[in-house]
Amino acid sequence: MTEEKATFFFHEPLGAGASKVVSGMKKREVQASVKDERLVQRRRDQMIKGAVSLFKEKGFHRTTTREIAKAAGFSIGTLYEYIRTKEDVLYLVCDSIYDHVSERLQEDLEHKQGTLESLKHGIANYFRVIDEMQEEILVMYQEAKSLTKDALPYVLNKENEMAAMFEKLITLCVENGELNLSEKQIRILSHTIIVEGQMWSFRRWTLQKLFTLEEYIEMQTEYLFSGINGVSKALQKGTITK
Template sequence: MPSHSADADLTKRRRKQIVGAAVHLFSRKGYYRTTMQEIARRARMSAGLIYHYARTKEDVLLLALLHVINTYREQVPPALEGIDDPLARFRAVHAAFCRVVAENIDATVLVYRSTNSLPSEQRAIVKRGELETGEMIAQTIRDCMAAGLFRDLDVELATYQVLMNVHMWALKNWHLKTRFDVDAYIAESADLLVRGFASAEGLRRHLAGDGRPAASLKAIAKP
């Protein structure tokens, strides 16, 4: 969306302020009960200044919903650099997505809660972003299948299984955080996914520890 500022870095910083304020308020008060003036106050900018970076409250919501998607784009590819083994890449992409969610729990939940509040054109932007970033997971699944490490899977369905697993850390965090830290959740849930997707050879390699990160599998709290 256009900005009145010609300074790209300033626009990025200001929109980050706006997104942080909006996610906090939308998550606690709800989208419809939050005003642009409240978002501006929380973002520590004037009510007039906020309109230089987002024209409407729908624009602010779109920025907030795209925040997690854009963070996937920024953080996931570097997490895969230098990893050639297909099974290791699958585990790395799963872990990277989980860590983005862990850093953005309220924003992740907001995607589920408020996407339908957007006009159809803006909902389509969010959907396209989801499909684009989901392709990063899908490609690791295809690579594991090509290497004979995963069964013949419906790649789209398997990708959404992974995404739902990733998002569960946010959606059920109230309970899961009493049993796991993030590293333990990543290890345990990746184990479930690989066991479900693996071929006989993939399972053999998985159980042998091939491609597994050095993360504890132990839950941290209640047995």
């Protein structure tokens, strides 16, 4: 993967600073004045926790650094001992959410077997993670655009890593002969899966009023595997119920 012209959820076309999204990319460093690594970690955790709940409530721009400091339980001066700019907080928050999601997914995708069953299971699991973390997901996708150019590649990288998980899962199925899909088809499929998960969170104002999570999983899986035609026929035959 080379030079990004990333415009995922981002406004500015990326300039020189923002390039190469390499898998296995190192974390972007956020400078702290305080040396004690353990303390830095603890303070940042407090900070992220406070910030997430504030961002949920009012978004990044409407949240002030003072509020973040207060929510984190320390003073504004202390806040700035652990970050350099307000945007650092946003980066830490996004990074942390990605990590949590990835972690939860990784956990489950550990025992990848390359069967259709395990793929379905993986998808269902992903949807459930999304459901549990919907607030965070919302925050992340809505505010990530406010990250500056140099934080961007790291975030895009995370997105790619997530897609890669599903790609791997699907590829295993292909290798096992359970599926027969081209590279490109795998790519698009994994992105579609990810987006359908996000959909549960983004469109919850309507979806979550119409369906329970499990219904949603079932129906989406049905569509995903059998498509409109398949679903249509199955319904006709009575294989699946309304």
